Amino acid sequence: QVQLQESGPGLVKPSETLSLTCTVSGGSISSYYWSWIRQPPGKGLEWIGYIYYSGSTNYNPSLKSRVTISVDTSKNQFSLKLSSVTAADTAVYYCAGKLELHYWGQGTLVTVSS
């Protein structure tokens, strides 16, 4: 059973960079697509981007200038960096696995505030 777990700071200051890591257990990251998705409090879901295990990426154009997703197959992890954050980036951030998003982490709330 593949399990995902997000980790990273829960509070980020405006203009700084949000950094999260997703650790994959119970299976190898060396297959499938691995996504980041976010959900502002009380709102719907927004796809941020994904990375294929080989390292190729695709990002949401609305965030592309600020987003970097990377993978570390040796650690079975993939990561998200979102730069120049504002209060609008406050959300629960989820990592998810496979193109159809079969596997989801529990999510981590990231608040952008000074």
Add this chain to the structure above:
Amino acid sequence: DIVMTQSPDSLAVSLGERATINCKSSQSVLYSSNNKNYLAWYQQKPGQPPKLLIYWASTRESGVPDRFSGSGSGTDFTLTISSLQAEDVAVYYCHQYHTIPLTFGGGTKVEIK
């Protein structure tokens, strides 16, 4: 971007009755090369991540009760709960994974009448 429009925004259904949620995409999510609709449905309960129910528009995820079914093709899709149970109270989202950026519907809240 492909816009996913769900209807209704919310619905209240009696226990044991049928619930139907619609999802319309602004462009087709059917790949003619493999005849697959790149459309999924998720259930989200408060404080939990979304849970995959249906993918390829009509394939039920392992472990999902058979009262959940998906249908449709091209741009029009439906999620049906054939006999609503108390544990089905949740928000349901459709999602297209055909075209970047991947997009979600706005969600449909299902409650007990």
